[in-house]
Amino acid sequence: MSIPLRTADFDYTLLPDLIAQAPVPERDRSRLLVLDRRTGALRHRIFRDLPNYLVPGDLLVVNEAKVLPARLVGQSERQHRVEVLLLGEVEADSSARHADASHWEALLKPSRQVRAGDRLSLAEGTIIAEVIEKRGEGRHLLKLVHDGRLIDLLWRFGQMPVPPYIKRQGLGSRVQGKKEKNPETHP
Known part of the structure; x- marks a missing residue:
């Protein structure tokens, strides 16, 4: 049995x-x-201290996920500015598959301004996104x-x-030196 997750489930004050x-x-x-599970004590340390807390048999999981520049800006057919953040590719049924x-x-x-059937021009017109359906909580299915x-x-x-709580300037700007920054995902 799976429990559906909602983004509101992860809201908290910081x-x-x-x-x-x-x-x-x-x-x-x-x-x-660092949490001492025996006493419940919390200790503030730095990451280079981590080996001091590992013992034989511990499992260390390393997240080496890469972030794609998946935020695209464009406009709708009605000339409204639109931002698209691609979350993940969805397998289309066999009748809807195309190579391009x-x-x-x-x-x-x-x-709110986007409806099923709308076409969005993204990435200076190099990508056309058709809105297939609204899925709730701001999510949409797009055909690119x-x-x-x-x-x-x-x-x-x-x-x-960039998450809305990060306030630094220039973080969302176009990626420069793309091959140097991410040679594994972009050969």
């Missing part, structure tokens, strides 16, 4: 001054919170039609998605 606006220059000096198209779940902003590989278009025209 003081703004506790939100890191940038990574520390020396990554091994990032903060580490893909289906994606996406967040649209402003979502594009010439060439979508990954290449994302690295050329996309912006890095």
